[in-house]
Amino acid sequence: MKDVLKDFRDVSGEHLDRLTAKGVSRRNFLKFCTGMAIAMGLPAGMGSQIAEAVATQKRPPVLWLSAQECTGCTESLLRANHPTLEKLILELISLEYHETLLVGSGKQAEEWREKSMRENKGKYILVVDGSIPVKDNGIYCKIGGKTAMSLLVEMAADAAAVIAIGSCSSWGGVPSADPNPTGASPAHEVLKNKGIKTPVVNIPGCPPNPYNFLSTVLYFVTFKKLPELDEKSRPKFAYGRIIHENCERRPHFDAGRFALQFGDEGHRKGYCLYKLGCKGPETFANCPVQLFNDVGSGAWPVGTGHPCFGCTEKGVGFTVPLHSPARPKYITPPSLFTEVFPGKEGVSPGTKAMAAGVAGAAIGAAGAALVSGLGKKDDVTKDKGE
């Protein structure tokens, strides 16, 4: 603990000064960095390293390419309501190009994109949302007269890393649903076919959780490499476990209590949604732990009474019929049996785990990883093998 505090005292720099000038307190900034470290399953002490990297370095340039998208991913990111996060999103990275947010239009926008790509060659992060149509030479999505396909290849070639945000750019998503009229393809597939070797991280979800995206960017900024990825190029800290393992309705599944129809007694009582077609047992994501919009417990699809439809998983979301039962493959015991602070209202389990993680630093940095239950890579491999 002493070391952690010492490290935090050492965090300073021009960027931190700029943040404090904008009303972000130093304390909140460090809390945010620690929270991010814990969300990624890193020891709490790593928070100071993240803070150091964010406070002292030039903000990493980010170019955002939108292809066949609905802007839901951008909306999800803009609505991150974590205290101070809204300001930090705009201060952590230098957003150079983003169609929905750019002030300039047309020629101005495209010239700025080209200028930024030249000046930040090999250093910028390329974020892609939306699938890339490849049928008929990619004519189904054009920006400034160029196809999304050619823009992706051009922009990814000079990027340090590509982050595919959302299901569409990660595995195809809605536009790739049968019969895939436009040949909608994920970014990594297009790049592979064109021989572009830039590393790609996939953050699937429809929409994805903004904290999974932010954590990945922060990890890259801090450690100059990408976080550990699974075989589908998804960060293991966020997609290492199936939804079913951490679902708050899991005890009902284990006890055989199911909702059989929407609005029936079981549904009203919050029983397991497996028989209504919940794809939690075959979908990898941290939705039940991380939740959405920081509005407290229950703020995720199953929490509101609707089955998970497997949006993060290729071959499940928008592919398997919505109400057909899941094909459970990885049944393992839940990692969170009891809440860390039972009975405390208005705080999501994820936030509780985070708070407990910060407290855990007092006992030992390892406490954080234990409480959050994430990032245990050995477990993941073992679970799948069983």
Added chain:
Amino acid sequence: MAKRITIDPITRIEGHLRIDCEIDGGKVTNAWSSGQMWRGIETILKGRDPREAWIFTQRFCGV
């Protein structure tokens, strides 16, 4: 002599929009707007279970 101006992309909106304007003597004489992206969601919906139509149509626009 009419002059043609093309603005593509139009930013700060959802989607990919292009505007073409024809200007003659300082006045707009003709204009076209065109969506530059197509996913074919109508085509995707054909033949599906109506109970799951919403997961596709809801995603026309995420704003």
